[in-house]
Amino acid sequence: MVRAIRGVLVTVEPAIKSLILHIDSGTNDIIIEDLDETHLLIKESMLPVLKKKLDERLKSTTVVPDSLSDSD
Numbered sequence: 001m002v003r004a005i006r007g008v009l010v011t012v013e014p015a016i017k018s019l020i021l022h023i024d025s026g027t028n029d030i031i032i033e034d035l036d037e038t039h040l041l042i043k044e045s046m047l048p049v050l051k052k053k054l055d056e057r058l059k060s061t062t063v064v065p066d067s068l069s070d071s072d
Helices: 014-025 044-061
Strands: 007-011 031-034 039-043
Touching: 007 044, 014 031, 014 044, 039 044
Parallel strands: none
Antiparallel strands: 007 039, 031 039
16 A cells, blocks of 8 residues: 655755754654655654654854954
8 A cells, every 4th residue: 555645845054964864763663765865855743742852953163252342
């Protein structure tokens, strides 16, 4: 029997795609298909979960430089 899965086509930079692949590597429940260097087919129902996990990952790895306004 054929089963259909609703998906969303996502276009991202290669670096972000790498993070998404890493997030999905543990459970394999987010990505339906890895299409090319910048496109992924994501399960529609998992899109909010992916956004939350990606946001958390980006916040934990982003370095914010000191404000330059202090040097006035």
